Amino acid sequence: MASDASPAPTFTKPVTLREVASLAGVSVATASKALNGQGRMTAETRERIRETAQRLGFRPNSLAQSLLRRRSFTVGLLTNDTYGRFSLPVMSGISDALVDKGVSVFLCNVEDDQRLGQLHVDAMLDKRVDGIIATGKRIDRHLPVDLSNLGVPTIYAFTQPDPGAIAFVSDDAGGARLAVEHFWRLGRRRIAHVTGPASFAVVHARAQAYRDVLTEKGLPVMEPLLGSWSEAWGHEAVKKLFDGQLLDGKREKPDAVFCGNDQIARGVIDALRERGLGVPDDVGVIGFDNWQIVAEATRPPLTSVDMNLAALGREAGLTLLSLVGGEPAEPGIRKLPCRLVVRQSCGRPPDG
Amino acid sequence: MASDASPAPTFTKPVTLREVASLAGVSVATASKALNGQGRMTAETRERIRETAQRLGFRPNSLAQSLLRRRSFTVGLLTNDTYGRFSLPVMSGISDALVDKGVSVFLCNVEDDQRLGQLHVDAMLDKRVDGIIATGKRIDRHLPVDLSNLGVPTIYAFTQPDPGAIAFVSDDAGGARLAVEHFWRLGRRRIAHVTGPASFAVVHARAQAYRDVLTEKGLPVMEPLLGSWSEAWGHEAVKKLFDGQLLDGKREKPDAVFCGNDQIARGVIDALRERGLGVPDDVGVIGFDNWQIVAEATRPPLTSVDMNLAALGREAGLTLLSLVGGEPAEPGIRKLPCRLVVRQSCGRPPDG
DNA sequence: AAAGCTTGGGAAAAGGTTTTCTCAAAGGGA
DNA sequence: TCCCTTTGAGAAAACCTTTTCCCAAGCTTT
Incomplete structure (x- = not known):
């Protein structure tokens, strides 16, 4: 009323x-x-x-100031992550880094639509943004727009960059190492890896790191199980892992599963429970993404690799700003470290 | 490289x-x-x-045009929903409505921080936004900013409005009716309601609608079970529902549970399965929010009430635009209808 | 042929701010 | 008393576009 x-x-x-x-x-x-x-x-x-x-x-009047200074204190943020699971932390980091400097952010969701992308980029350019940050839901896919000769500085954050550009991405291999080494420190020796589809670059990066660590430690390497990013696949993978005879020769069942994301991990944990296997007592599980709402709702709460996306966004924002300020920056891809968020799905270290 | x-x-x-x-x-x-x-x-x-x-x-140069026209073709979007579960669809709807008219959106995440809120509002005002939309994660809480006399048109979408303002919110009571009536049409007669904490206004709105429908249909009314928005609470509620003797006199167990959100529903479904109760055969379950990633990962996939947040955002965007254009608009709260997204957690209608 | 109309296009103001010159007055030194 | 310096503040240009008004030339009409 x-x-x-x-x-x-x-x-x-x-x-x-x-x-x-x-x-x-x-x-x-x-x-x-x-x-x-x-x-x-x-x-x-x-x-x-x-x-x-x-x-x-x-x-x-900021418009008048901008006109005079040829600087709008405005940047455009392009994303195709409608759901925002990855983009939102990145955005939030970017915004954090910029708000204190008086810089505002145009949010442009371009879905996977070329027309929409062009529309947004044109609007941003017309509004004289000082720079552009591109972000997305996949590190190995381009946004549906060409940002190569826009006349304004451009940074890529968590999305596939154009050659010669500056990009910030997560260090997926490093993140995977973190997980596997954590298992190792806890005394787990038969570590499996269940992950997403082969079409994702991160799947291979993480899988290779997984193999590397096992090899370094002299542990048996089992081929990573590739599937989808879903809980259902986590379920199914447990069947394959614990019914089959995957550990060459030994027929031993895994005592740890490193999962490609938290949903898979959740499926794995549920499936293990249904088989009467305890987590973390019988099997340790680590996820990826540290999707808080999933990781914390899992029983037991899920230890997971966090890609530090907010920090990544902040770096991207600050770098863009320095570019706008005329400072030079080396092109190339910067990998930012992940961190392991320990909850209760792995058990405690022997001498914690 | x-x-x-x-x-x-x-x-x-x-x-x-x-x-x-x-x-x-x-x-x-x-x-x-x-x-x-x-x-x-x-x-x-x-x-x-x-x-x-x-x-x-x-x-x-859009800046020069804006200066002359006293119109920046820019609006500010304020949100405190860091995670974006509710805000993102709203934002996406707003952006959709505006991009075709050449209007860009400043995204401002104010968390629950007054200082940050003021900072963002000041920046928006300095940049001469044509209008402001406030959105949030809760329909019954204010953002930590005072938007009452900003000198620009302001619209509230999915957040608590100031008195005399224009607001768009979801029709929670209507959504609840949709769910309960769906159960009724399917022949379910012992319908329980498990929902969130009493501190949420929507909890009461939905609970009242739930009671109303049951009364209208002459079905037994059981007091809604209030708890938290978590899976864990869904689990616990099943215990209360199926161990206790809640249906006055009859001691009959529910054959349907209407849940206050999808996470609770997920907990309920998992707990039911653990008790050997089949969903939908023994008990039907309906969730709220239609959080796709949860609803679809649930086994069986969850029927859920969708608040049409994107449509809500679109309405908000269009209304703001008409306000900016000088057209008058009636102040007040507009409730937009929900819709039921039917999946597989309720079974099929008797005569489908 | 004079008066009026149409046509094609330019000059200038406006929008709000910043910055560089310029200048008058005041003060100081010789 | 005269010249020079400092002080305090204003005029004007610049940023870029839009719009209103104006003007000159050519044409039509009487």
Whole structure:
């Protein structure tokens, strides 16, 4: 119900510097300098202008400033991650890094639609963004837009960059090492890997790191099980792992499963429970992504590799800013480290 | 690795109307009119100017246009939903509604931080947004900012509005009716309700609608079970429902559970399975939110109430635009209908 | 042929701010 | 008293586009 006590909203014109100046009895030039701490004038004059501006609620028109400075204090953020599971932390990091510098972010969801992508990029360019950050849901796919010769600095964060560009991505191999080495430290020796489809680059990166660590440690390497990113696949994989005879010769069942994402891990844990296998007592499980809402709802709560996406976003934002400021930056792909978030699905270290 | 074939990126100054005009041998006034289809001139002149602009890749500077038109074709979107589960669909709807009109969206995540909120609002105002949309993760909580006298039109979408404002929210009672009535049509008669904490307004709205429908149909009403929004609570609630004697006198167990969100529903379904109760054969389950990734991963896939958040966002966006255009709009709260997304957790209607 | 209309196009102001010059007055030194 | 320096502040250009008004030339009408 509408409150009839509230007045009709009135959208008054913002007050301009000219008005401030005239009320303070000075020229706009002097007013501008007073408010920006520039120029020379008596302390009283400066204070009087300040006070007038304050009283009138003066806010400099950012459009006019931008026009003059050829800098809009605005960046565009392109994403195709409609659901935002990966993009949101990245965005949040970017925004964090920029808000303090007075830079605002245009969010543009381009889905996987070329037309939409072009529309957004054109709008951003028209609005004279100082730079562009591209992010996405997959590290190994391009957004459906060409960002190569836009005339503004561009950074890629968690998406496939154009050659010669600057990109920030997660260190998936490092993350996988973290997981497998954690198992190893806990005394687990028969470590399996259940992951997503072969079409994802990260699947191979993580799988290779998994193999590498096992080899380094002298542990038996079993071929990673590739499937989909779903709980259902986690279930199915447990069947394959524990019914088959996968550990060459030994026929021993895994005592640890490193999963390609948290959903798979969840499926694995549920399937293990249904078989009467305890987590973490009989089998340890580690997920990937540290999707909090899943990891914490899992029973037991899931230890998982976190890609530090917010930090990644922050780095991307800061780097873009330095680029905008004219500082040079080496092109190339920077891999940012993951971290392991330990919950209860692996058990405790022997001498924790 | 950096490709050494790619040239160092060069950020050239955008071409201005003046350059176009001078190359076409006309004044800027004429050039402007030519490109905007205004004014009078020979067809050749117009074409020559168009062609020159095209060749130079001229894009009118939106900042200059905005300054003149006192309209930035920009709106601010405030949210405190860091995780984006509710905000993202809303945002996506808003963006959809606006992008075709050339309006871009500043995304501002204010968490629950007053300072951050003020920072973002100030930045938006400085950048002369045409309007503001506030959205959040809870329909019954304010954002940590005061948006009441900003001087620009403001719309609330899926968050608690200030009095006298315009707001769009989901019709939770209607959504609950949809669920309970669906159970009824399927022949379920002992319908329970497991939902979130009493501190949420939607909990009461949905619970009341649940009671209303049961009363209308002459079915036994059991008091809704209030708890948390978690899977764990879903588990626990099943215990209470199926161990206790909740249906007054009859001691009959529920044959349907309407859950306050999809996570609770998931917990309920898992707990039922662990008790040897089949879903949907023995008990039907309906969730709320239609959180696709959860609803589809549940076994069986979960029937759930969808709040149509994208549509809500679209409405909010369009309404803001009409407000910006100066059209009047009635203040008040508009409830938008939910819809039921039927999957497999309720069974089929008797005469499908 | 004079007066009026149409046509094609330009000059200038406006939008709000910043910055570089410029200048008058005041003060200081000789 | 005269010249030079410092101080305080204003004028104007610049950023880029749009729009209103204006003007000159050519044409029509009487």
